[in-house]
Amino acid sequence: xxxxxxxWIPTIxxxxxxxxxxxxxxxxxxxxxxxxxxxxxELSEEGDFSVFSKIGxxxxxxxxxxxxxxxxNGLMLFSYxxxxxxxxxxxxxxxxxxxxxxxxxxxxxxxxxxxxxDTDSSLPPFVSSETIDIQSKDNKALLHYLNNYNNVISxxxxxxxxxxxxxxxxxxxxxxxxxSGIQKLCLYARGYEVYMGVLYHSKYxxxxxxxxxxxxxxxxxxxxxxxxxxxxxxxxxxxxxxxQRFVDKVIKDAESSLKSSNxxxxxxxxxxxxxxxxxxxGIVSFFAALKIxxxxxxxxxxxxxxxxxxxxIIPASLSETESKIQELKAxxxxxxxxxxxxxxxxxxxxxxxxxxxxxxxKMSE
Amino acid sequence: xxxxxxLDFERITALSYIVTEKFGYVRDxxxxxxxxxxxxxxxxxxxxxGYTSEDKTWRVSDFAVDFYNIIK
Numbered sequence: 001x002x003x004x005x006x007x008w009i010p011t012i013x014x015x016x017x018x019x020x021x022x023x024x025x026x027x028x029x030x031x032x033x034x035x036x037x038x039x040x041x042e043l044s045e046e047g048d049f050s051v052f053s054k055i056g057x058x059x060x061x062x063x064x065x066x067x068x069x070x071x072x073n074g075l076m077l078f079s080y081x082x083x084x085x086x087x088x089x090x091x092x093x094x095x096x097x098x099x100x101x102x103x104x105x106x107x108x109x110x111x112x113x114x115x116x117x118d119t120d121s122s123l124p125p126f127v128s129s130e131t132i133d134i135q136s137k138d139n140k141a142l143l144h145y146l147n148n149y150n151n152v153i154s155x156x157x158x159x160x161x162x163x164x165x166x167x168x169x170x171x172x173x174x175x176x177x178x179x180s181g182i183q184k185l186c187l188y189a190r191g192y193e194v195y196m197g198v199l200y201h202s203k204y205x206x207x208x209x210x211x212x213x214x215x216x217x218x219x220x221x222x223x224x225x226x227x228x229x230x231x232x233x234x235x236x237x238x239x240x241x242x243x244q245r246f247v248d249k250v251i252k253d254a255e256s257s258l259k260s261s262n263x264x265x266x267x268x269x270x271x272x273x274x275x276x277x278x279x280x281x282g283i284v285s286f287f288a289a290l291k292i293x294x295x296x297x298x299x300x301x302x303x304x305x306x307x308x309x310x311x312x313i314i315p316a317s318l319s320e321t322e323s324k325i326q327e328l329k330a331x332x333x334x335x336x337x338x339x340x341x342x343x344x345x346x347x348x349x350x351x352x353x354x355x356x357x358x359x360x361x362k363m364s365e
Numbered sequence: 366x367x368x369x370x371x372l373d374f375e376r377i378t379a380l381s382y383i384v385t386e387k388f389g390y391v392r393d394x395x396x397x398x399x400x401x402x403x404x405x406x407x408x409x410x411x412x413x414x415g416y417t418s419e420d421k422t423w424r425v426s427d428f429a430v431d432f433y434n435i436i437k
Binding site for chain 2 (some may be wrong): 031037089099100135153182184
């Protein structure tokens with residue numbers, strides 16, 4: 001069964017898409033660990049894509065996307081044969097075209113200026129069982145993408161308001177992180193504004209504008225334009241706040257640096273004076289020590305002279321002492337002699353006493 | 366009737382779910398999160414859709430995690 005898909009490739013200016021960024025691309029499009037689905041896309045010179053999937057160790061062709069028409073506003077029409085009628089899984093039918101493959105095809109032509117590749121929204125591709133002229137006024141594919149553009153802008157407004165409300169509900173001041181998050185949302189929508197502008201202002205869009213007679217498309221146009229005004233206002237308000245905070249922070253940092261510098265200068269001055277004082281004290285201490293050393297030397301010299309004199313006197317004293325010792329010794333000897341004589345006299349007296357006792361005893365007998 | 370407050374609560378709860386779960390099968394996600402909220406998440410780039418050979422899969426983006434952290 002023949003199927004058709006119209007893919008919108010974001011472009012800033014009108015583009016003929018003759019210079020792709022890649023010739024082939026390979027990616028695991030599964031989000032379940034251990035259940036990888038590696039898909040490879042190959043781009044031909046004619047702008048057709050061959051879609052392969054890795055089965056075992058080799059790639060098998062899943063589908064050929066034949067490029068039928070290109071519009072410089074970013075729309076591309078491809079035809080292909082339906083691959084499967086299974087309800088789920090990786091398949092290409094007249095009602096379903098894998099958004100992951102659409103995302104890969106975009107990567108052949110489009111660089112993500114406003115966000116990471118991983119944050120690229122996957123707008124549902126326009127699929128049909130009938131061919132379509134993408135260069136006809138208000139064609140279904142163009143309106144499909146403008147309707148999705150409306151969804152992105154409306155959802156961005158919705159989630160910005162959610163962030164503001166949830167912060168207010170918690171009765172806290174809007175934190176810098178919240179402001180930064182809101183700015184990211186704004187940037188996301190502004191990226192769409194740039195790229196979708198090419199479609200929105202395309203000559204093929206005659207129905208989606210604020211003057212439209214079609215009520216639904218007038219509302220969509222009004223939602224898009226007013227939504228973008230709101231986003232710009234929020235972006236400016238929060239951007240200015242963030243810039244002001246940044247400026248305040250820079251000024252505060254500068255002031256604290258200045259204070260630190262002043263303190264450092266004061267400390268340096270104090271250190272300078274302490275250094276000079278230390279130097280003076282050092283010099284004074286040196287001379288004082290020198291003076292004390294000189295005095296000590298003089299005193300030592302006096303002591304030395306006194307000692308010398310005393311040492312000179314010592315030999316004379318020694319000879320006197322020796323003669324005194326000899327005198328004393330002579331006295332001791334004389335005393336000893338006296339002592340011996342005394343003992344002899346005592347002995348003779350004792351003998352005489354004994355004789356007297358003997359004579360007395362004899363006489364008494 | 367849904368109020369803004371109840372819708373906010375539903376969106377925050379759904380964001381909490383995808384940030385906590387991180388990835389999974391779409392068939393499990395639609396049991397937990399209303400289809401219209403999933404569509405919002407996809408268009409905002411909060412959820413990225415993928416495939417295995419048999420089933421559709423999803424994973425949360427860093428953008429969603431950052432956003433959830435400022436509103437939780």
